[in-house]
Amino acid sequence: MTARRRASFFALESKVAGSGINIMANRDDNDYRERVFQIVRMIPRGRVMTYGQIAEILGEGYTPRTVGFVMHSSNDKTPWHRVINAQGGCSTRGLVLPHDKQQRMLEAEGVAFNKLGRCDLQTYLWIPEETENKRKSKAKKLTLFKT
Secondary structure (H helix, E strand, O other): OOHHHHHHHHHHHHHHHHHOOOOOOOOOOHHHHHHHHHHHHHOOOOOEEEHHHHHHHHOOOOOHHHHHHHHOOOOOOOOHHHEEOOOOEOOOOOOOOOOOHHHHHHHHOOOOEOOOOEEOHHHHEOOOHHHHHHHHHHHHHOOOOOO
8 A cells, every 4th residue: 555545544443433433344363354355366277256255255344445454455366356346447646656557467367348447247257156156045034935
């Protein structure tokens, strides 16, 4: 995270401090960071996940924004480029990297982008099997009719 970005984040955090909202959700929790990296390392080549998906897997108190902050500190072992925003676009604009580096890395893995710089999430989104099974079992429990 750049110094400028860090300063703007802490300014935002101080604004919401009295509201009971913790936008970083234990930002010093190394276990949380490692859990994010473990999920990202499971994403297969040529597939993507969204920041929101990862936050949902982590559970209550985690947001897409907190996942994004963690991803800024990922190492070379973590395929950071496979995490995109909910619109199917890359979120590397404003970083020191070339603005299209993430898209080029994904294209090299076979992910196609349209003219707006978005990939088709129905085609490339990866849903971990465990998460998919939980979602299906939850859907079964929430029905109004007997099965």
